[in-house]
Amino acid sequence: MSLTHAPAGAVRQGSLRELNLALVLGRIAAADRPPSRADLATATGLTRATVSAVVEDLLAGQLVSESDPAPRSGAGRPARGLVLADQGPAGLGLEVNVDYLAVCVVDLAGQVRHRTVHRADLRPVAPADALARLVDMAGAAREDAADQGLTLVGAALAVPGLVDDAGLVRLAPNLGWHDVPVPALLAEHPPLIEQVPGIPALVVDNEANLAALGELHSQPTGTSSFLHISGEVGIGAGIVLDGALFRGVRGWSGEIGHLPVHPEGRPCRCGGQGCLEQYAGQEAIVAAAGLARAELPADTATARLAELAEGGDPDALRALRDAGTALGVAVAGVVNLLDLDTVVLGGGYAALAPWLCPPVLAEIGARVLTAAWSPVTVRPSTLGAEAAAVGAAGSVARRIVAQPAGWLARAG
Amino acid sequence: MSLTHAPAGAVRQGSLRELNLALVLGRIAAADRPPSRADLATATGLTRATVSAVVEDLLAGQLVSESDPAPRSGAGRPARGLVLADQGPAGLGLEVNVDYLAVCVVDLAGQVRHRTVHRADLRPVAPADALARLVDMAGAAREDAADQGLTLVGAALAVPGLVDDAGLVRLAPNLGWHDVPVPALLAEHPPLIEQVPGIPALVVDNEANLAALGELHSQPTGTSSFLHISGEVGIGAGIVLDGALFRGVRGWSGEIGHLPVHPEGRPCRCGGQGCLEQYAGQEAIVAAAGLARAELPADTATARLAELAEGGDPDALRALRDAGTALGVAVAGVVNLLDLDTVVLGGGYAALAPWLCPPVLAEIGARVLTAAWSPVTVRPSTLGAEAAAVGAAGSVARRIVAQPAGWLARAG
């Protein structure tokens, strides 16, 4: 497939150990049952001697721990299983959305160890105040984590909008944010994170991107290339290619909501015409189903739609079918272009999947060249609400697993 | 950006040298003037001692050679510049297209050292016969290469169709190929390639993919993420992300021709409706310009269109504007999705770029969310015809540069 990308910089003597630490730890993380040192040796191609030395470092650094010996058949000295430590470093996930704030802590194994959600309409709240509330929640999360033996080593914040490399939120239309310098605003609060070399203290990213990462890590054995679509007021997509999030040249990939599905159709607030969002966005579906907007707060629209569809309401069913068709046209284009075999419906779409999937699949079947040879799976997200916060925290934890050397250098 | 992907397998003692060989050779290839050993040391972060040792290996293996000392200001011992060798390993590029066969040889530096084109209508020719002719041409190419001190170490074949991992051409509609087992057919001829560990003797890939790679390597300093669109009878795209071709889950990415631009529009032979190909494919443009199909062989249609447009023919101008608008709708969607900053018009589109670019840019400006902050460049391809053959050969040469260890192990 692709050429093996060598590490960017120089490969010095010590890099060797760093790379093998990451290799072994990654295997432990990916294994479906606790592997022994001997298993790791055969799996990685390293000698048992090297694996033992590497594992010793990992044990000393609280990244893995030895589990009860796994039952095994046949003779021989029983193996000692290795699992990711349930104490040690952990990631902090933060999310600001239109109608809630969320904070969570995820450990190395991907388990959610702490979770807080605060429901409120954030649109009238100033960005600095919203972030201050989030910091309060995060402080409590850190204490809870510390009680469980966890140290927060990095944070990721999910925002429903465009974020640049420096963490500046250029535009979050549904939140009313515009050029909000998140890192600067958060720097005014006392730090919650223990700095670790190689792990950024704070990453700000698009909500759809982080939700896609959450989906990726929630399914250790799943496909490593898929499209994750977050259907909220806006429609965003996270693109995971070969197990890595694709962010685009400037980090603004995934604006699937503005894919043209009817080029001469309804005008969109983005300035274009006939964007997907105008046909499959939450407001469009609600309007098509004949529901007055006023009677529905944003956070219950999806639930109400599902309720009506469940009851067989013809207007709701038609609205969902039409939205699914528009979504299917856009998704078919994406699949033709990127040759993905899995599409995940997340965010508000997850609850509507029973009605959205059939028309999406129909469009894919009719429009995707290669659909005949290999089918495309369309399924709802397995993570529930606040998927982005979980994905954010998980992305930090994952980073420790991918680059354990920094943490080990710190812990000593 | 993305996590530094560690090498897939184990990092053994010797991998260290392999990685540094690739690192140093890559720097030499990327430099705009011949770097000295000292330059390489500061650029890579390795010590001068290590660089000297690595360079010694590269010199012994005929991968680089010392050039005349570059003029330098200031005092000090003059440096000896290092350049990619013009003798040694080289890549063989092959292309089967609707109206020609092409063969070329590209050296490590990306220079085309041999080129043969054979014009003929390949549609009535059986696949095995077409490949046999190609092998004849390749044999002559090998002799020419040998006379220049070049050894062919791998071949890549470009085909206008869908290819699977094993090199089976599943479908090449415009060529009339269907399930053609290219590697098996070529195996019946005597081998032209000197096998090198780590370099596949034959890669079969989509023409649009390989043309995109050619474009990538023809511009050493250009962007490393772009969309390359080959506008022929069909419309294919090669997607280059972070300097690597993105092939999709099964290698069938880039089918931009079947992006829906008018979902309820003209039926397409793919079974869908309103595909881009129906509005911006060669046949659609020719028909819209009012040219009778019969009077135009496929290979001159583009030239004739450019001639008419140059002369101000209103029908041709309108046809090109409409095609450009359709193309722009599709491209705007792709840019919204992938956040690319460059779009290259290749194949038949290259000659029509003066008329296609303005409407494409107009649609991008109107539909791409982020266009206001950072502009998208749309430009014609710099490689001419047979770009795919050049890209194919270049991809092999590039692979040697990225993984020099295999060649060095062979040469001794």
Next chain:
DNA sequence: AGGTATTTGTTCAGCGATTGAATTATTTGC
């Protein structure tokens, strides 16, 4: 013209990490 500063490239002892074989540890099966 000669000396000094400066930069390039090489040599060499030292060291860290992996290797492979030998050794120890622990259990099952006969």
Next chain:
DNA sequence: GCAAATAATTCAATCGCTGAACAAATACCT
């Protein structure tokens, strides 16, 4: 109770990078 089998550790050997000293070659200054 003993042999076979599997797991994990120990240890000398080896490979490749490092850092510093050294040799080579040129420009600048007096």
